[in-house]
Amino acid sequence: MNNKVFISLALMLAVVMTSAQATSSVWREVKPENMVLMTLPHGKVVIELAPQFAPNHVERFKSLVSKGFYDGTEFYRVIDGFVAQGGPKDGSAKDKSVSPLAIEGDFTPEKNWSFTLVQDKDMFAPQTGFKAGFALGYSPNEQKAWMLHCPGVIAMARENGANTATSHFYITNGQAPRYLDRIMTVFGRVIYGMNHVQAITRTSVIDGEEPVDKSDYTPMVSVQLMSDVPKEKQIHLAVKNTEHPSYAKKLADRRKREHAFFYKKPPPVLDICQTPVGVKLIK
Amino acid sequence: MNNKVFISLALMLAVVMTSAQATSSVWREVKPENMVLMTLPHGKVVIELAPQFAPNHVERFKSLVSKGFYDGTEFYRVIDGFVAQGGPKDGSAKDKSVSPLAIEGDFTPEKNWSFTLVQDKDMFAPQTGFKAGFALGYSPNEQKAWMLHCPGVIAMARENGANTATSHFYITNGQAPRYLDRIMTVFGRVIYGMNHVQAITRTSVIDGEEPVDKSDYTPMVSVQLMSDVPKEKQIHLAVKNTEHPSYAKKLADRRKREHAFFYKKPPPVLDICQTPVGVKLIK
Secondary structure (H helix, E strand, C coil): CCHHHHHHHHHHHHHHHHHHHHHHHHEEECCHHHEEEEEECCEEEEEEECCCCCHHHHHHHHHHHHCCCCCCCEEEEEECCCEEEEECCCCCHHHHCCCCECCCCCECCCCCCCCEEEEEEECCEEEEEEECCEEEEEECCCCEEEECCCCCEEEECCCCCCCCECCCEEEECCCCCHHHCCCCEEEEEEEECHHHHHCCCCCCCCECCCCCCHHHCEECCEEEEHHHCCHHHCCEEEEECCCCHHHHHHHHHHHHCCCCCCCCCCCCCCCHHHCCCCEEEEC | CCHHHHHHHHHHHHHHHHHHHHHHHHEEECCHHHEEEEEECCEEEEEEECCCCCHHHHHHHHHHHHCCCCCCCEEEEEECCCEEEEECCCCCHHHHCCCCECCCCCECCCCCCCCEEEEEEECCEEEEEEECCEEEEEECCCCEEEECCCCCEEEECCCCCCCCECCCEEEECCCCCHHHCCCCEEEEEEEECHHHHHCCCCCCCCECCCCCCHHHCEECCEEEEHHHCCHHHCCEEEEECCCCHHHHHHHHHHHHCCCCCCCCCCCCCCCHHHCCCCEEEEC
16 A cells, blocks of 8 residues: 555545534434424424423423324414413313312523533523524523523423423423523524524504404424424424533633624623524535 | 582593603604515515614615616525525626615614613613614624624625625524624614515525525515605504613513512523514504
8 A cells, every 4th residue: 555545545534533423512412302393384393302401301292292182282482582482271180180280480500510611691591502503591500590581492481380281282482582591491492493583473452453363373283292293294303512612712702703794893791591502404 | 510520521631641652752653764565476565774873884775675676586595594685686787876874783872872771781782772773782892883784684685895895785684693683784773574574485495405595585675765655554562662661671570570470580691682672463
């Protein structure tokens, strides 16, 4: 083997190793059993669940979804810039059959827990950061962490009492309502089809407008666990691995804003809810 | 006149005076010459312009709008959770005919200037507050104020240079991209039909998705000054007067969150972009 051939082979090997590492670690493929496929009349939405942060709410949601509980229910409280809330709001036996759940608004991380820090002294939290692609708040003093109400998260609705959530849920569709952090249970986020969430019919009108006819409310055609969807209709997605060093670098670059477009630098802070975590479709 | 009758008359007078005051000052009717009616294929959108904060950009926009410049142009750069950007992106003589504008990213308020304070030490600005219903940042040290990139604002797009905006504009459709504050010129905000802005076809896709066909891009059917719209088709709107004491009280209440729903109080801070300014339709 001459030197040129050896170098070529070594380079090829390096390229193969780099791309293997890239697929295994820069991106994380989402498991079908942690994804929910919501089919709306106008398009498909995929939600990634967060069992590591809200185990009981995820278990509840998966259990309802796997029974087809939400199929045919409607988004009955949809406020532009706030939330699209849905579920069986009909006082039916089905609605009443679901027992209340204890809130999982925050959790105590294990010792040596860490996350990818985004911002120290965020206005609503001592720290914000990503873990497994989810936006979290963290208080080192309290030793508590919690999922944030960024746009596109799914959370369980409730009555006034903390432990009153049953089956109704909402998806945030506007500026992050961070005042709801820790007092509601966020349990996942939309990773595909947020444009279709944004197209859900608003049920709330301003003073002087005609009320929206209930027949115009947007129904959920079906809500299924992705792992229950026939293989040929499954949607496979990968999410940027927020624990990979490349993601921390992306955050650092975003904070610095070195592109020529920034002829004057903005404050070197990051709003985590305005910091995207990439998603890609896997064929 | 006996005492009872006198008291009744006095009470009636008080009620009449209070409601007269309420209509004249709790709400502010928006002048048709400061509103733009954008007709999309799927609905109507109304923008309130802010000549007091970005006079040259408003003048430019009004001049283009009154010529029908945007009629038939498209939203060609639409990213979910970021912006819907439109204009004559066709390299046409029409596009090139518009000269560049000097940026109006911030302004120097006059002496004794004041606004309705929302938050001291916002993450991106020393102070935030409302003036005439618009969300502003303010730096007492620099003696500068600026319109914020809250969801639903309209701003002029530009190239890398500060003073390169011409006719292309964007409307923010997701979490406030506050890092653009002061380096772009915001010149108004959507006060009606934000749901229709949210339904503009996204032109940006994720890795692995089919590109969006250009024939699916959302066109602007027409963009008109409301004062140029035939009287019977005009939309009349009033916006909460953010300088009225009742609005400051609303902010104080929102900060305290005394409703029983808040079984645990959130941090007593307000994200101005998540603080609504009411709008109503006037018949």
